[in-house]
Amino acid sequence: MTRIEEMRTEILEGNIEKTLFKLSWPLILNNLVHVLYNITDTFWLGKIGREALSALGVSWPLIGTLMNLGQGFAVAGFAFVGQYIGAKLYDRANRAAGALYSLVLFFASLTALIGFFITPKALEFMKVTQNVYPYALTLSSESLAL
Structure with missing residues (x-):
């Protein structure tokens, strides 16, 4: 069984909560980094004026x-x-x-x-x-x- 077929089986037949978390954690991490970037940007721009x-x-x-x-x-x-x-x-x-x-x-x-x-x-x-x-x-x- 190839890796793609394993992933397909996991998505279709696996635990839905585990699969959703596995698929979503990169997006969640990306959004957290984006929010931290914006907070940092706001902090430093506030110091300028x-x-x-x-x-x-x-x-x-x-x-x-x-x-x-x-x-x-x-x-x-x-x-x-x-x-x-x-x-x-x-x-x-x-x-x-x-x-x-x-x-x-x-x-x-x-x-x-x-x-x-x-x-x-x-x-x-x-x-x-x-x-x-x-x-x-x-x-x-x-x-x-x-």
Whole structure:
């Protein structure tokens, strides 16, 4: 029995609580790290001043929108890969995973490029004050680079 078949059997016939935890712990850990990052970011920006701290609230809708665009493509690709694995079409699953990787890399680069040029206009459209604008622009640009 191959490793994929073992995992399939575990998911379909194993203990559901154990399987859910096994599948979800990487996501839980990722979210905890993300929250710790945001808390640390807020702490240090608060030391710089109110304007820098305000930049977080102003730039987050832009950053979140662009990130969710990319996550949407990834989730759709995961669905294809999962369907192929469920149908035991492992060669197609490998091709779909490779295509997904290339597609996500392409869209991430495209989103970063578009976001880089749209961010200044978006902040002006949001009527960000002149005191907060440079901090929000810097924060948005740095987040897009990640």
